[in-house]
Amino acid sequence: MIKRDRSNKILKENEQWIPGGVVSLNRKSDPNICFTRGHGSHVWDVDGNEYIDYQAGFAASFLGHNDADINAAVAQTIADQQILMGAGPTDLEGDFAKLFCDSVPNVDSIQITTTGSEATYHAIRIARAATKKDHIIVMQGGYNGWHSDVACNVISALDDIGPRVSPGEYPIDSISAGIPQRSKDLVHVVNFNDLDSVEYILKRHKVACILLEPILQNIGIVKPQPGYLEGLRSLADQHGFLLIFDEVKTGFRHSLGGYQSICGVVPDLSTFGKAVANGYPLGVIGGKKEYMDYFVHPDKRERVLIAGTFNAFPLTTAAAIATLKKLGSEEHKVYDHVERLGAKLEAGLNEIFSTYAIDFKVARQGSALCTYFMDHLPVDYHDILTHHDFNFDKKYRIKLIEAGIFNFPLPIKQGSISFAHTDADIDATLEATAMVMDKLMSDVKKSRVIKEEV
Structure with missing residues (x-):
């Protein structure tokens, strides 16, 4: 059993000054682990335990922790005394904007924020300003930020949202108190891959936009069915609302041009x-x-107002420029590397799981993957709720953490391979997975014997 004495002590001490002990409650987990440093594909906690990391800062550290090229760009910006100018444009934000638009052909221009949540907030405002409509459509199980327009129906319980209906919409299950009812009345939740439900809402409300992850990566890896994204594009053109892709997770992880460059649908x-x-x-x-x-x-x-003292903060903008340059580099071939490792991990997991009498499916898009303990790949959140074995998933994740393989210990959260991962990391992960599955399935067998004897 891994010791976490110092991690638990830090959480307890933090709780005196911080509600919940952590500044983003989405980061709070069971077991509680306080990480102290990361390098490449590995992270270390304050108790001295080392892990191969597949959580990657909720998929943010795509090149790996403390990438030398990114850190060098940030260090140079500090050396140049570019910290916070406070007024006027900067060359860094202009350089980044040009590089970004060159990288993502569907984007004509950009604005820069500090977080993805701020970006989705602005996107909805633009949609409402442009269409003169107020209602929006979001996806069941998706996550598009913390603000009132989208803070709902994120990994909700079946009792809170009810069974699948189509065509139709689902009750708002807010993830935060303090959201006015008038805000909730403008938000309509439908299932992913369900065009009929989108049309159902369009017949009843004046919709400004549909906001969705083109792959649902908040609940693992749920891919669009053939024709779904194309159908949304057609409905947007027909009914005069904006199609907004939330690529906070998919963008740059799957392609330099975003997932939109893979699916061929232009939001x-x-x-x-x-x-x-x-x-x-x-x-x-x-x-x-x-x-x-x-x-x-x-x-x-x-x-539409956009403001923020720390928008395009020079250090983060320098990091972003260096990141896009490295992602597009022919020398590094980042996407080839992570695709090869992703395919290797997927094949190895399939081989391990297939030796046991258990339902499973490994869903993968490039470097992102998720193992579902069900007999088919899910098409929407209700599919997962009614077929996935959440209890086994939780045990599986905890056992892997104890074996030195870290993914977030919450069922159906995606795993993320970084450019820093190596073949040795994948081999060690598969070895640990085989050991964990052997132990878990042995425990399942013993539990069945005990039940039969009783």
């Missing part, structure tokens, strides 16, 4: 974060010029 607006600066705090909203120009609309009554 009106997109939001990015996490991997864009390899874990440094930076978000992006970008898209078609006709919508982005609402930030500078000549009529102040039509203008």
Whole structure:
């Protein structure tokens, strides 16, 4: 059993001054682990335990922890005494914007925020300003940020949202108190991969936008069915609402051009974060010029406000520039490397799980993957709720952590391979997985024998 005495002591001490003991309660976990440093694909906790890391800062550290090239760019910016100018434009934000638009062909221009949540907030404001409509559609099980428009139906219990209905919508299950009812009345939740439910909402409300992850990566890896994203694009054009891709997780992890460059569907607006600066705090909203120009609309009554003292903070912007350059480098071939490792891990997991009498499916998109303990790949959140073995998933994750393989200890959260991962990391992960599965299945067999004897 891994000792976590110091981790637990730090949490307890923090709770005296911080509600919950951690500044983002999404980071609180069971077991509680206080990490003290990370390098490449490995992290260490305050109790001295080392792990191969697949959580990667909720998928943000795509190049790996403390990447030397990114750190060098940040260090140079500090040496140049570019910390916070406080007024006027900077060359760094301009250099990043040009590089970004060159990398993502569907984006004409961008604005820079500090977080992905801020980016989705601005995207919804633009949609409402451009369409003169107020209602929005979001996905069951998706996560698009913390603000009132989207803070709902994130890994909700079946009792809170009810059984699958189509066509139709689901009750709002807010993840926060303090959200006015009038805000909730403008938000409509449907299941992913369900065009009929989108049309159901469109017939009843004046919709400004649909905001969705093009792959649901908050609940593992749930991919769009053939024709689904194309269908949303068609409905947006037909009904006059904006299609917004939340690529905070998918963007730059799967392709330099975002997942939109893989699926071939062009959204009106997109939001990015996490991997864009390899874990440094930076978000992006970008898209078609006709919508982005609402930030500078000549009529102040039509203008959408964007402000923030720390938007395009020089250190994070330097990190983002260095990240995009490395991701696009022919020398490093980042995407080839992570795809090869992802395929190797997927094949190894399939081989291990297939030796046991257990339902499983490994879902993967490039460097991101999730093992579902069910007999088919899920198409939406209800599919997971009604078929996935959450209890076994939790035990599986905890046992892997004890074996030195860290993924977030919450069922159906995705695992993320970084550019820093090696073949040796994958081999060690598969070896630990085989050991864990052998122990878990042995425990299951013993439990069945005991039940039969009783």
